[in-house]
Amino acid sequence: MAQKITRLIDVAQHAGVSVATVSRHLNGHIQLPVDTVARIEGAIHELGYRPNPYARSLSRGRSDTIGLVIPDIANPYFALLASAVERAAGPHGLAVVLCVTLNQSEREHEYLQRLGRNHLDGLIFLTNHAADEALAKAINEASRRVVILDEDVKKARGPKIFGDNEQGGYLAGRHLLEAGHRRLAFIGGPEHLMSTQARLAGFRRALGEAPSAQLTAHYFGDYSVENGRRSAGALLRAGEEITAVFATSDEIAIGALEVFAARNVRIPDDLSVIGFDGIAPFHLFNPPLTCIRQPVEELGRRAVELLASGLNGGRMRAGAQRLPVELVVRESVSAPRNGQGSGAKMILNAEDANRERMESK
Amino acid sequence: MAQKITRLIDVAQHAGVSVATVSRHLNGHIQLPVDTVARIEGAIHELGYRPNPYARSLSRGRSDTIGLVIPDIANPYFALLASAVERAAGPHGLAVVLCVTLNQSEREHEYLQRLGRNHLDGLIFLTNHAADEALAKAINEASRRVVILDEDVKKARGPKIFGDNEQGGYLAGRHLLEAGHRRLAFIGGPEHLMSTQARLAGFRRALGEAPSAQLTAHYFGDYSVENGRRSAGALLRAGEEITAVFATSDEIAIGALEVFAARNVRIPDDLSVIGFDGIAPFHLFNPPLTCIRQPVEELGRRAVELLASGLNGGRMRAGAQRLPVELVVRESVSAPRNGQGSGAKMILNAEDANRERMESK
DNA sequence: GTTAGCTTGTAAAGCGGTTTACTAAAGCGC
DNA sequence: GCGCTTTAGTAAACCGCTTTACAAGCTAAC
Numbered sequence: 028m029a030q031k032i033t034r035l036i037d038v039a040q041h042a043g044v045s046v047a048t049v050s051r052h053l054n055g056h057i058q059l060p061v062d063t064v065a066r067i068e069g070a071i072h073e074l075g076y077r078p079n080p081y082a083r084s085l086s087r088g089r090s091d092t093i094g095l096v097i098p099d100i101a102n103p104y105f106a107l108l109a110s111a112v113e114r115a116a117g118p119h120g121l122a123v124v125l126c127v128t129l130n131q132s133e134r135e136h137e138y139l140q141r142l143g144r145n146h147l148d149g150l151i152f153l154t155n156h157a158a159d160e161a162l163a164k165a166i167n168e169a170s171r172r173v174v175i176l177d178e179d180v181k182k183a184r185g186p187k188i189f190g191d192n193e194q195g196g197y198l199a200g201r202h203l204l205e206a207g208h209r210r211l212a213f214i215g216g217p218e219h220l221m222s223t224q225a226r227l228a229g230f231r232r233a234l235g236e237a238p239s240a241q242l243t244a245h246y247f248g249d250y251s252v253e254n255g256r257r258s259a260g261a262l263l264r265a266g267e268e269i270t271a272v273f274a275t276s277d278e279i280a281i282g283a284l285e286v287f288a289a290r291n292v293r294i295p296d297d298l299s300v301i302g303f304d305g306i307a308p309f310h311l312f313n314p315p316l317t318c319i320r321q322p323v324e325e326l327g328r329r330a331v332e333l334l335a336s337g338l339n340g341g342r343m344r345a346g347a348q349r350l351p352v353e354l355v356v357r358e359s360v361s362a363p364r365n366g367q368g369s370g371a372k373m374i375l376n377a378e379d380a381n382r383e384r385m386e387s388k
Numbered sequence: 389m390a391q392k393i394t395r396l397i398d399v400a401q402h403a404g405v406s407v408a409t410v411s412r413h414l415n416g417h418i419q420l421p422v423d424t425v426a427r428i429e430g431a432i433h434e435l436g437y438r439p440n441p442y443a444r445s446l447s448r449g450r451s452d453t454i455g456l457v458i459p460d461i462a463n464p465y466f467a468l469l470a471s472a473v474e475r476a477a478g479p480h481g482l483a484v485v486l487c488v489t490l491n492q493s494e495r496e497h498e499y500l501q502r503l504g505r506n507h508l509d510g511l512i513f514l515t516n517h518a519a520d521e522a523l524a525k526a527i528n529e530a531s532r533r534v535v536i537l538d539e540d541v542k543k544a545r546g547p548k549i550f551g552d553n554e555q556g557g558y559l560a561g562r563h564l565l566e567a568g569h570r571r572l573a574f575i576g577g578p579e580h581l582m583s584t585q586a587r588l589a590g591f592r593r594a595l596g597e598a599p600s601a602q603l604t605a606h607y608f609g610d611y612s613v614e615n616g617r618r619s620a621g622a623l624l625r626a627g628e629e630i631t632a633v634f635a636t637s638d639e640i641a642i643g644a645l646e647v648f649a650a651r652n653v654r655i656p657d658d659l660s661v662i663g664f665d666g667i668a669p670f671h672l673f674n675p676p677l678t679c680i681r682q683p684v685e686e687l688g689r690r691a692v693e694l695l696a697s698g699l700n701g702g703r704m705r706a707g708a709q710r711l712p713v714e715l716v717v718r719e720s721v722s723a724p725r726n727g728q729g730s731g732a733k734m735i736l737n738a739e740d741a742n743r744e745r746m747e748s749k
Numbered sequence: 750g751t752t753a754g755c756t757t758g759t760a761a762a763g764c765g766g767t768t769t770a771c772t773a774a775a776g777c778g779c
Numbered sequence: 780g781c782g783c784t785t786t787a788g789t790a791a792a793c794c795g796c797t798t799t800a801c802a803a804g805c806t807a808a809c
Binding site for chain 4: 440
């Protein structure tokens with residue numbers, strides 16, 4: 028119980044050498060005769076020595092620790108990313124600490140500062156809020172040690188890893204078009220985010236390929252269930268004759284589907300829906316949700332590889348890598364009912380409209 | 389760029405006092421005249437000083453950091469728990485580091501060792517694998533600083549916080565019984581885990597209240613999708629005339645539902661299903677899944693409060709606290725087909741979805 | 750006036766490592 | 780045997796902060 032914690036000096040004494048010798052041996056800075064090595068290793072094993080990470084970090088001025096900056100670990104998308112990062116970091120001898128920001132730029136700056144003070148060796152940076160010049164500036168000052176992941180930080184230089192949002196939007200649009208839809212709605216994340224813009228751009232590119240297709244409505248908001256609900260509600264209220272919706276995140280899709288279910292909008296008979304991200308168990312939904320799947324684990328892995336190579340003095344070439352996304356066809360997209368008609372409009376009766384009004388306060 | 393990082397000594401010099409004075413002021417160990425305080429605070433602010441956490445930890449012999457030991461952060465259940473722990477820890481001045489074990493006892497011991505070496509001040513310990521005497525022993529040696537969460541470690545003393553698994557099993561069983569089921573199956577986690585045993589015991593207690601009810605089959609395995617698939621497959625293959633299944637985790641339920649869907653087993657017409665945990669978006673499943681919901685966030689919060697009080701020398705009374713679980717009625721349970729009262733089936737789609745929305749706020 | 754007790758501070762010894770500067774001993778060519 | 784280079788190893792400074800031991804200056808009590 029009251030046993031003393033083994034220190035380097037204990038190992039040294041036990042092995043009959045000095046602490047410096049043990050330290051340099053441990054860090055591979057010296058080549059020792061086999062019997063000395065044996066004595067040292069023996070002592071370490073016998074005493075159960077483990078270096079004190081705080082002392083080590085203090086002394087070396089680096090910690091072999093990277094921070095994973097994310098908005099929210101409760102979100103399964105980020106959780107999966109975190110898991111991938113964790114697993115990828117180990118083999119590089121890097122520990123990772125979770126830096127949850129709740130999307131507050133104050134906290135983001137805080138972690139950037141930790142990087143600046145060398146309390147963290149590198150950062151994998153994922154932020155979800157609108158452009159922030161100060162943030163970009165802070166990132167650029169540390170550029171060799173941060174990789175931007177999943178969502179762009181405008182004006183920040185340095186390496187970035189994204190899913191191919193534009194292509195994802197395009198695939199979603201084309202799939203809907205091929206099913207025969209011509210009046211489409213887009214429920215996006217925050218309007219000025221790269222991910223939203225790229226998904227929208229890709230979606231528009233697809234629509235451009237069918238002369239009669241039009242983006243009848245679009246909505247923006249957080250990547251949240253609440254935004255999904257609100258936007259879906261607004262969409263129904265607007266009464267546009269929309270036959271298909273592109274919900275650009277798992278959370279948005281879930282919120283929208285809740286509202287559609289509550290209003291008895293049948294998917295896909297009344298309305299086709301396609302999602303984005305594809306982390307939630309959509310294959311068991313009613314109906315199974317067609318969506319664009321992001322390569323979440325690959326994103327995390329790549330970010331670590333890139334950062335690790337940068338920390339080892341490797342050249343991290345600035346600029347974005349876009350990893351391919353994938354269309355997962357399930358059952359939430361079918362041909363529009365009357366070629367043009369929308370069930371959505373019809374089912375919105377006076378009572379629903381009233382409730383809408385109440386809720387929107 | 390090449391600016392030096394501000395150290396305590398810089399602050400001291402700038403304020404015209406010694407480092408000890410600044411340090412003691414910062415740690416509240418001294419009461420200084422207002423003008424001295426003003427000079428110190430001014431210097432700190434002006435120089436943008438932040439203490440080096442490694443130096444601080446090294447010097448104080450503690451880190452104000454607790455470890456959250458969990459099997460897998462990619463699992464939404466654990467992710468939600470982690471999120472709650474994170475949020476609860478902040479106000480106590482505690483940082484939390486994620487200790488992902490992948491259920492390997494080697495890693496669990498590693499983190500326990502870190503605790504023993506004072507690299508971590510406390511541990512919230514969640515393990516999912518079968519009993520391990522050595523683990524219990526290691527935990528007992530540090531008992532004042534670890535709280536066991538969610539799953540028991542047998543023979544470990546000290547504070548423990550669980551959902552009320554037995555009551556959850558009971559509620560599930562009673563609900564199924566009330567719907568008229570008499571031949572039931574149980575798909576559990578690892579057989580010797582407390583959570584599995586308690587859920588099974590509760591389930592059996594409920595069945596005991598209906599003379600003709602019997603637990604026709606039970607399966608054990610990991611809390612994994614794969615186990616859900618395998619057990620559901622075995623269940624169908626066995627050909628028992630089972631009318632209802634209790635799937636004891638989100639993952640198991642998902643795996644089982646996949647198999648049922650693939651085999652065209654209609655839920656609830658052919659088979660009623662009730663789940664456990666209730667983190668996944670089951671309200672949008674086909675059909676919406678009835679389940680027992682665990683108070684995940686409350687579990688995390690309580691664990692932190694308990695640990696924090698223990699670290700402050702408070703008395704952590706040993707023994708388990710069991711937080712109440714909740715039955716969430718949806719549509720995956722109905723009367724058995726050739727049983728009586730099939731008219732009781734609910735068709736409350738809209739209303740149910742609405743309630744979901746209210747609840748999730 | 751001397752002793753005692755605050756108040757406001759200081760100097761310096763850790764905490765447990767890493768690393769630089771240096772030495773003693775051995776190896777080697779001639 | 781002599782100078783020169785390796786090899787094997789040491790002592791001590793240092794990383795940035797906390798904390799102990801102590802001192803000077805001032806007030807109050809005896």
